[in-house]
Amino acid sequence: MTEFDLYLALGDSMSIDFYPAADAGRDGRIGRDTIGAAALLYENDSELFPDFARHDLKSFLPSIKHINLTFDGATTFDLLDPERVSSFPEYRGRALVTLTLGGNDLLQVISRKGRDDSVDLTKAVVELTKRYEEVLTIICKKLPTSTVILTTVYDPTDGTGVLPTSSPLFDSALPIGYLHTYNDYIRSCAAKSPFLLADVHKHFDGHGALCGAAEKFWYWKPSPIEPGYRGASEIRRVWLDALGF
Numbered sequence: 727m728t729e730f731d732l733y734l735a736l737g738d739s740m741s742i743d744f745y746p747a748a749d750a751g752r753d754g755r756i757g758r759d760t761i762g763a764a765a766l767l768y769e770n771d772s773e774l775f776p777d778f779a780r781h782d783l784k785s786f787l788p789s790i791k792h793i794n795l796t797f798d799g800a801t802t803f804d805l806l807d808p809e810r811v812s813s814f815p816e817y818r819g820r821a822l823v824t825l826t827l828g829g830n831d832l833l834q835v836i837s838r839k840g841r842d843d844s845v846d847l848t849k850a851v852v853e854l855t856k857r858y859e860e861v862l863t864i865i866c867k868k869l870p871t872s873t874v875i876l877t878t879v880y881d882p883t884d885g886t887g888v889l890p891t892s893s894p895l896f897d898s899a900l901p902i903g904y905l906h907t908y909n910d911y912i913r914s915c916a917a918k919s920p921f922l923l924a925d926v927h928k929h930f931d932g933h934g935a936l937c938g939a940a941e942k943f944w945y946w947k948p949s950p951i952e953p954g955y956r957g958a959s960e961i962r963r964v965w966l967d968a969l970g971f
Contacts, residue, residue, distance in 0.1 A: 735764035737826035749954035802857035
């Protein structure tokens with residue numbers, strides 16, 4: 727087991743606490759507010775998830791520090807913003823980084839395509855992959871001895887292109903093929919050191935629009951592009967698997 731002494735979480739709402747906490751509240755569950763994927767990886771909520779008791783970074787590595795810089799709506803543009811980059815720690819120790827990024831970029835360009843048919847989705851995905859690579863370059867420069875877990879983007883439509891609940895922004899089938907292209911790119915990046923792959927897209931398949939039962943649904947019902955508390959735990963599970971913990 728690698729003896730990490732810092733855990734840095736970067737990225738979007740796949741990692742944050744808000745939606746999982748809201749979901750647990752809707753279900754009448756009792757638990758703390760910090761139950762997003764990044765928070766659970768660092769320290770499990772044993773009341774909500776007894777199966778993960780003492781199966782977290784804090785239990786494995788008691789001295790590890792945690793910095794969570796994830797935020798709702800994060801895009802590659804945000805993580806390349808100079809002010810945002812300046813908030814990344816410069817660290818030469820043994821750091822673990824989780825990255826959830828790119829889903830909002832795709833949703834934004836798909837939304838623009840709905841208003842402007844001239845938008846070239848293929849070109850947009852190519853540009854997205856270039857920005858993602860720039861983000862990775864910055865992470866490796868700031869934390870040169872880090873281990874970085876790259877996370878594929880889940881698909882709440884389960885390949886159908888149709889979200890489980892209606893949305894005024896996405897009232898027609900989504901072009902899911904572009905998500906597959908982007909996830910394939912992330913998989914290719916993860917084949918290179920110092921990156922690991924957390925294939926959340928694969929793990930979540932069948933737990934969205936086609937799940938068939940409420941207990942198998944891993945998204946936040948009011949807006950199923952967000953993870954529910956079960957989903958946050960499952961993202962954490964894939965990260966732990968990637969680490970071999």
